[in-house]
Amino acid sequence: MTDTTLSAEDVDSTPKLGRKRDHSRDPEILDAALEVLAEKGYERMTVDMVAARARAGKATLYRRWPSKAELVIDAVACMKNAHPVDLPDTGTLRGDLVANIKTPAVKDGERKLRIMAGMVSLMSESPEFADAARAVIVEPRAAALRTLILRAIDRGEVSPDVDVPLLAQIIPSMTAYQTLMLGRAVDRQYIITLVDEILLPALGLASGEETTATARS
Template sequence: MGFISLVHTTGQHREGEAAMTLADTAPKLGRKRDHTRDAEILDCAIAVLAETGYDGMTIDEVAARAKAGKATVYRRWSSKAELVIDAVACMKNRDLDPSQLPDTGTLRGDLLAMIKPMAIEEGEKKMQVMAGLISMLSKSPELADAANAAIVEPRARINRILMTRAMERGEISRDTDIETVALISPAMASYRVLILRKPVDRAFLISLIDGVILPALGLPARSSLPVR
């Protein structure tokens, strides 16, 4: 389960022991480390994390699921905390295409175009992971930063972009508080999954757009024309 193709970009951490100023690792002799295992282990870590949460996750389970020895895991990450931070950071790459956003001409059209089964599923997965991390966020600022960058920010950023475009288009008022409005859907979707434990489906997202977001921006549910 999960594709292997991901490359994790957040650094290998220290692999040797001696203090090396440059060239993180450099054993000239011996068998080379199989870096295809890295992403596989991280994928399994994400899966276990989503299923059991940070405290419930065990290195044994991750290693077993990746058909790896624990030594193979600890050779790459010096602790459970580092593995998790790297795994979470790695989710950032699963994101929707960087700037290949829809551009339908209306904000409503753009927001609706963002509702795709794949995006919903990926969002659900991220929320499962987030659920297992929340109690840790206050204990590990480093993890909190990783979770923010990989899970929280990407969503908000997309909304910010779409709404900024709508503003430049003249569709919404110049003095809209985009920063806040862009957080409505992430916030309400999180709340629905994490706390109400109900599914975030297409119908919910549409009612959110038409019942909350667009009205909050002063647009009717069926906006299409710029105001001026």
Template sequence: MTTSTGGRPRDAGRDVAILEATLDLLTEVGYDDLTTAEVARRAGAGKATIYRRWPSKAELVLAAVGRMGGDPPRLADLPDTGTLRGDLAALFRPQTPADDERSLGVMRGLTSLLSQSPELAEAASNAMVGPFVESQRLLMQRAVDRGEVPDGADVATVARVTPAMTAFRLAVERRPVDVDELMHLVDVVVLPALRVAPPG
């Protein structure tokens, strides 16, 4: 991959260092007090390098938050247990205490950014939970294709249920969601909404 100016190849390692430094600062000082100069210092990068890639602080922070969500999912890389419930159970991996603490710290740091405009709030939400939503949508659509979920089920909406609850727990209740809670939500909300009988 090259820079937008057509110059020398972009250093992916430098990008990672910049985005990781941004996340660290976001958890430590919050969005308002985060500065590009301090990000550059911690990442060992020049401010000009950062501004070429992310022209504003908001864009830099959203890119860093998006890194937490991971790459866009592909169906071939997702669990395939033969049932939607089994696929979702395999998708929901336990977080380490360090991961939970970082997620909570990022949500605390994002508070002022989220209040600045609906557009920024939506962008931050999409960056954090977008891949999680898409992973579930792909699994649900595959369940439709194999006949487990009836045609016409609103998979696009239902795929947002557990990500929305995860975001609510982090942003409002200031605590992570564990796998048991997510699977309870699958059994009492997700599967009934898709007209799939939960396990007996």
């Protein structure tokens, strides 16, 4: 269990009567917490590191978040997610999948994986937090893939007999392995390769290369 006891110098106990707390910098501080978490992991992360990254006073952080755990939980809870309405609709599953691979989103997904890896110890202590973290970091990517596959089923492009929840985990699982286990960056071409060589064949569709060749002939 991580010791979150604060020393006297960590807390500014001087009353601030009649003074409202300024929360305008909260997003900047929370983003700094996520950056440090992704780089250092929860155990090695300190509030001092976050304060330095955000260029904020340590006492300011402790007044807002009395413990490191509370800071991390708040930071994760405030992470933004893409909504299904933002998903492309090109008329084909491969077109949708490829159009959905945007470089900023790929980088953000890789960052989220590193953040989640950094929270392993905290997640093991709190199943509720683990569920919340998965809902913010892992589930949106799988949900987007489920939406695109179900749309393809509705179009008659994919058989309704496929295991949608299972197949929607292929790309998130393999990008996680690439990032966390192999320590390699995930780029757009890598994900396109997963789409063409693994996901589409698993769905009973021709690979991207075969589809392109058919369209040209």
